[in-house]
Amino acid sequence: MVIKIYGHAIAPTVRLVAEVCNEKEIQYELVPVAVYKGEHKTPAFKQFQPFGQVPYIDDDGFILYESRAICRYLAKKYEGQGTPTLIPKDAKGEALFEQAASIEAFNFYPFASGLAFEKIIKKHQGMETDEVKVKVLLDNLNAKLDAYEVILGEQPYLAGEDVTLADLFHLPYGTIAIEELGYNVLENRPNVARWWKAISSRQAWQDVKNGA
Known part of the structure; x- marks a missing residue:
């Protein structure tokens, strides 16, 4: 399953989520959002991210926003692959x-x-x-x-x-x-x-x- 990351390729928090995907060996697809044109402030985007900020992810229908929450989710869901210590378990x-x-x-x-x-x-x-x-x-x-x-x-x-x-x-x-x-x-x-x-x-x- 490929995680979809909605955001601008050079946005700092989009790059952070992509970095964690790489750490955990998770395949992802970047779905471009034209932030400099205000696409992230449109009703269509805010349907999934009510604050109008990038990124949010779609993991097989599971929508999640806020980059730190996304990173924690990815680290825990895929704890058995990639870098093992991103969130200690004890x-x-x-x-x-x-x-x-x-x-x-x-x-x-x-x-x-x-x-x-x-x-x-x-x-x-x-x-x-x-x-x-x-x-x-x-x-x-x-x-x-x-x-x-x-x-x-x-x-x-x-x-x-x-x-x-x-x-x-x-x-x-x-x-x-x-x-x-x-x-x-x-x-x-x-x-x-x-x-x-x-x-x-x-x-x-x-x-x-x-x-x-």
Whole structure:
């Protein structure tokens, strides 16, 4: 069975879902959605994703949206294939995974995605970048990564010894901030730099980083 991913090929969260499909050796088909033409805001699209955001998936009639929920679903449904540790099954391991996932959601995503919005999305919308806000976002991101440096000095990945979804959740907006926008947030953070190299060089990400 082929999973259908509805979204734009270069949308960050679409690439994230595609990356997890690759990790779990799941065949997928990208169904293009013309987001720059507003197709994701049409009644036809919002019938399946009421917030008008990409992506959503169709797994043999099962419709699911919100990228992190999709990734968790795929990791659990296909836990017996591909990368085995994306969500630990024991209670302590899963708790540490959820802790790491919360770290990404509240201490990384708001700032990295905010930078992407200010520096990229606003330009596509014909708006001016707020450089004052950019500085605040970057200052906050750097402060949070100082804590990452401590955590990753004690273990290879955010949840422990093995890569999990919590690490992979960083890939789309981390790639934008570090590689596309060129913010040097890895300097003087050797543990973060080692971790970033480990996750960003994964073949499953390399295959989709420029488009799902």
